[in-house]
Amino acid sequence: MKENILKKQIQQVLEQMPADWLTLTTHRLDIYDESQAKTQFLAAFEELLQSDQISNQALAKLPTAYDYIRLGHPLSSVLEWTLGQLHGIPADQVISFSSKTAPILAILRKNLFLKKSTQILYTEDISHFFSEELIQGIYGYSFELLQVNPNEKLPKFEGSRVYISQKAPISELENPFNSDFVISTHEPWGSIIHVLGEENASYISEIQHVRRRETIAMTPIHCQQALKALNGEVEESTSDNLAADRKEQVLESIANITATDIKPLVASSGLSMQYAIMMGLVDEALEKHPGKAIKFIVPPNCYGGTNDQARRVAACLDQVEVVDLPVDAGNDMNQSLDRILEELAQQNAVSYIIAEIPTNPRVEVPDLDRLKEVLGKERQTAEGEVALEPVFILDQTFCPNVHFLGEGETLSGIPAISYASGSKFPSGGECTAGYCAANLKAEGLMEKIALHLALCDNEATEEQYEILARQLPSMNQRIQKAYENTREFVNFIQDKLPTTKINFVSEDLAQRGFTPSVFSLDLPTKGETEEERESYKRALNLELINLMITEIPEESKFCVSYGQLKGCYWTVPATSTQGTTKEGDKDYIVRASVSHNIDLNKHKEVFLKFVKEWC
Structure with a gap:
């Protein structure tokens, strides 16, 4: 009876859910409390079910669930809660993944630091998504892999026992060996991990963090399909004859956009792509x-996900270390890089550089001629031998239209790879899929990167390819129009509030192709002490943002994204994109991102109101 009521309620939710539950890729910070995250969403969701007042409007008012669809979203939360209800376990102990491999890696990572043994059990072959040799040899994880018969009696195991279930319906929790973790895989959706027993609750946050940094949650469309399957609806296969064509269209578009000849790669998110790059290069x-x-x-103050992931990889492997590259706030990237590469050459180390151009959030571009010179310099080891040339990994999410990799370009002299987050300009905020391209000197590295992208089961989904195939052809035009709007807005702000410091590209850099649509503001402040001035500025940041999102709610959002299809997004990097960055490296400034489709006159009007009221 309870199960029937539950299924009826979920059916109502699916019929009434807001459209953006399927299309939203980033959260709105104004209705988001990170300290409560999924708990807050589910508490309100349960109250709504109990009131029997399920409607589109009521669902739209629920607090934001998690932050990105990497970490979780409304439909993944509903799916996990529903499975928890069916199996009698807390919702936070059910975690969905777009990847089949990542949840296994999450447990292995946790046990690496606990120095705890792991036994992985399976009944059907898992070699198509799990490589024992690579995961032990490259990732540094140790475990016992054991194929078993479902009726087999196993001796007690001192450590974590993980069971991989591949054929059970999504509504069933198959656990014949009383395992600590059950991971059920479901093509083409991904997988769901069930954390069983209170003694394993400490794994939950670690598993969620792997989902946040190295992969993504099960996508909204796949969660919707999974919820329909729970209600007995047979979903038609999402694969069609156009899938291969869409993928080829996307790869061709990326090659054209980046002016490269090497076959690109497309991942489920920008960080999924970065993880494949990092692990491929380690390999x-x-x-x-x-x-x-x-x-x-x-760079210690770059996007928090990049920073955090790099340090997470280094924490697992004794031979890998992160070296800070100061690039912003008075530090010159080229000087810092020249010094560091000289030091590492002396050590005869393998040097991999990860950097954003323009930088985030100060929107600075280094002297590119000097950068080319620094990267191309032949250096010596302490023994007088020629040092290994570095590899440059460029995050060009802010300006994916700039050509860095072609013959004669800035990064053509050394092996170089560029990548971009797909939730920004490539998809216009419609999906998270990211991509990477390589120059000719890095052609040999792409095979390793592809290997680890496949190993982690992090390639873009068919639905993500479909969105990119639709959006990529117009990307450069959207970038140009968004830049023009941004330049006009920046000039207006400079004119009306000349005491503010604006971080944006110069007209000269724009002529060279650097046309970002994001800028940041150091608002004017006051106070007797540095602490008072900083406190006043932080309060002023929020006054500006709150005024914008209140006065223009249909366009201005408190959100971390950019490259969107409409309006203007506002955030404070220190509290969003730099969430895991060291406190001393955070930027408590306002960052704004402008789209190609915006009521610019209205935004100017509201900004002028802010100036008159607060400045």
Whole structure:
């Protein structure tokens, strides 16, 4: 009886859910409380079910669930809650993934630090998504892999026992061996991990963090299909004859946009792509340069996900270390990079550079001629031998239209890879899929990157390819129009509030192709002490943002994204994109991102109101 009521309620939710539950890729910070995250959403969701007042309007008013669809979203939360109800376990102990491999890696990572043994059980072959050799040899994880018969009696195991279920319907929790974790895989949706027993509750946050940094949650469309399947609806296969054509269209578009000849790769998110790049390069270094230290050179104040992931990889592998690259706020990227590469050359280390151009959130571009010179310089080891040339990994999400990799361009002289987050300009905020491209000198690295993208089961989904095939052809036009709107808005702000410091590209850089649509503001402040001035500025930041989203709710959002299809997004990087960055490296400034489709006159009008009221 309870199950029938539950299914009826879920059917109502699916019929009444807001349209953006399927299309939203980033949260709205104005209705988001990170400290409560999924708990707050589900508490309100349960109250709504109990009131029997399920409607489109009521569902739209629910608090934001999690932050990105990488970490979770309304439909993944509903799916996990429903499965928890069916199986009698807390909702937070059910975690969905778009990847089949990632939840296994999450447990192995946790047990690496606990120095705890792991036994992985399976009945059907898992070699198509799990490589024992690579995961032990490259990722540094140890485990016992055991194929078993469902009726087999197993001796007690001291450690974590993981069971991989591949054929059970999504409504069933198959656990014949009393395992600590059950991971059920479901093509083409991904997988669901069930954390069983209170003694394993400490794994939940670690598993969720892997989902946040190295992969994504099960996508909204797949969660919708899974919920329909729970209600007995047979979903038609999403695969069709156009799927291969769409993928080829996307790969061709990326090659054209980046002006490269090497076949690109497309992942489920920008961080999924970065993880494949990092692990592919670690694999390459271990194979080609055994015994040498591996150094990832990373700006300490860059996007928090990049920072966090790089350090997470280094934490797992003794031979990998992160080296800070100061690039902003008075630090010159080229000077910092030249110094660091000289030091690492002396150590005969393998050097991998991860950097954003323009930088985030200060929107700075280094002297590109000097950068080319620094990267191309031949350096010596302490023994007088020629040092290994570095590999440059460029996050060009802010300006994916700029050509860095072609013959004669800034990064053509050394192996270089560029990548971009797909939730920004490539998809216009409609999906998270990210991509990477390589220059000719990095062609050999792409095979390793592709290998680890497949190993982690992080390739873009068919639905993501469909969105990119639709959106990529117009990307450069959207970038140009968004830049023109941004330049006009920046000039207006400079004129009306000349005491504010605006971080944006110069007209000269724009002529060279750097046309971002994001800028940041250091608003004028006051106070007797530095603490008072900083406190006043932080309060003023929020006054500006709150005025914008209140006065223009149909366009202005408190959100971390950009490259969107409409309006203007506002955020404070220190509290959003730099969430895991060290406190001293955070930027408590306002960052705004402008789209190609915006009521610019209305935004000017509201900004002028802010100036008159607060400045």
